[in-house]
Amino acid sequence: MTYAWTVIGAGPAGIAAVGKLLDEGIPPEDIAWIDPAFAAGDIGAKWRSVSSNTQVGFFLSYLNGAKAFRFSEAPPMPLTEIDTEETCALALVADPLRWITEHLRKRVATFETTATGLFLERRQWRIETGQQELTSTNVVLAVGASPKKLNYPQLSEIPLEVALDPEKLAAEPLDNATVAVFGSSHSSMIVLPHLLRHPVAKVINFYRSPLKYAVYLDDWILFDDSGLKGRAAVWARENIDGVLPERLERCLVDGPEFEEKLAQCDRAVYTVGLERRTLPETSQWGQLDYNPNNGILAPGLFGVGIAFPEQSIDPFGYVEYRVGLKKFMDYLHSVLPLWLHYSP
Ligand SMILES: Cc1cc2nc3c(=O)[nH]c(=O)nc-3n(C[C@H](O)[C@H](O)[C@H](O)COP(=O)(O)OP(=O)(O)OC[C@H]3O[C@@H](n4cnc5c(N)ncnc54)[C@H](O)[C@@H]3O)c2cc1C
Structure with missing residues (x-):
């Protein structure tokens, strides 16, 4: 044909x-x-x-x-x-x-x-x-x-499509887990509040850089494709750049605490693009x-x-x-x- x-x-x-x-x-x-x-x-x-x-x-x-x-x-x-x-x-x-x-x-x-x-x-x-x-x-x-993944075989992965979906996430055994969330993307800012609704011990967000927000200007959008928008942006402003919720920690990937914080985690979600x-x-x-x-x-x-x-x-x-x-x-x-x- x-x-x-x-x-x-x-x-x-x-x-x-x-x-x-x-x-x-x-x-x-x-x-x-x-x-x-x-x-x-x-x-x-x-x-x-x-x-x-x-x-x-x-x-x-x-x-x-x-x-x-x-x-x-x-x-x-x-x-x-x-x-x-x-x-x-x-x-x-x-x-x-x-x-x-x-x-x-x-x-x-x-x-x-x-x-x-x-x-x-x-x-x-x-x-x-x-x-x-x-x-x-x-x-x-x-x-x-x-979704891209990182190579931390010691951590049991929660696939992104599970972490983004409250119904699927509810079926994961998360009691007392310490969950590593890698990234500062739109997906990260949806996954973090989802996880915090569960009885996890804590969530550690590993990040590389300051958050970026999209800004609607007259005829163009600043950071249109890489900035946070919608509910994810609202949550991030209040909770990441505002007051960190209980049970949420943040750790710079290149910082001195990285190895120690990583060793505390048993699960991982990769929201890195x-x-x-x-x-x-x-x-x-x-x-x-x-x-x-x-x-x-x-x-x-x-x-x-x-x-x-x-x-x-x-x-x-x-x-x-x-x-x-x-x-x-x-x-x-x-x-x-x-x-x-x-x-x-
Ligand atoms: C968390 C998240 C939130 C998003 N939010 C938005 C949003 O608010 N607004 C927005 O506009 N976009 C959003 N996006 C982006 C949007 O989902 C994607 O841009 C869109 O799904 C990509 O469309 P696509 O057709 O390029 O790829 P896909 O949707 O991945 O479709 C590709 C298709 O190709 C098929 N395929 C792959 N390989 C082959 C092959 N060899 N032979 C035959 N078929 C094949 C696959 O099975 C699939 O059906 C979001 C994405 C994510 C991850």
Whole structure:
């Protein structure tokens, strides 16, 4: 089977790529879409109970950002009832993503499997999957990222998706545990209060630098992609930069107390960022990298989403990587016309 475009991954970035390709006039029968689950990626599978760092208005911009999404025809959904300047549980975003996925799936060719290899031959990409081989002139990788871990084998890990979800965390044996939480991210500031609601002996937050907060200015946001926002920012201001709650200690990773504090811990949560999922094998070049200004990896091979974020520079020259649903949509809007001209 040969396609003009194949999108690998059906998280928010892959959904946006399919929608924007259809908006560009690519016939649906020329588009293949590969994902093992088609369930809105990590927002649908892992982060449903997490409080968003994005205001609802930005999610609505994403959902209305591709005509092919037909979001104006969607059945009533709780997300559209919320004040656009509020944040929300990510489940409220996962539901419309699934609705859009379902109707896009009826139009393009879908393969419920994992892409395992990518080879450029005769000006076409040969895509190996767990099921069959496809060929495609162009491929969009939207494979997502998974939480980074640190190597402290003596500590029993509480996976991030458990620590972020109060129901899953309630099933963990935490009585009298001393839990190390590494990091100062949005996730850290959600995990810390979750843990403190349990009868833990204490929680030690290992950190490297001062907290960073996003600030909404007239026409841009300071630390938009790396600063704390929403409820996580409110909690951090009151409890980390305010008064530390009982049973919470903080320890500088490079400080003199690190070894002693670490030795007190028996469990660990790693909230130290995300890293790109392993790409399908591309043995022709080894590990491929991407251009962070236009998403190009190779002729006809492009990347979008949290695995390949766009680099941006704020008005004061600070460099960040743009992660978030609306940002993926805006980025596709600007790079897709270029990608249409960069086939092998
Ligand atoms: C705690 C937390 C809070 C967040 N809050 C917000 C927020 O408030 N607002 C916001 O906009 N963003 C938020 N994000 C970011 C958001 O979750 C991610 O940006 C988004 O899920 C990434 O979308 P994606 O499509 O790039 O990747 P994913 O959602 O990870 O989707 C990737 C998909 O590709 C599939 N895949 C991977 N490899 C292959 C392969 N080889 N073959 C086929 N399929 C494959 C995966 O199975 C998955 O379905 C948050 C993230 C976290 C961790």
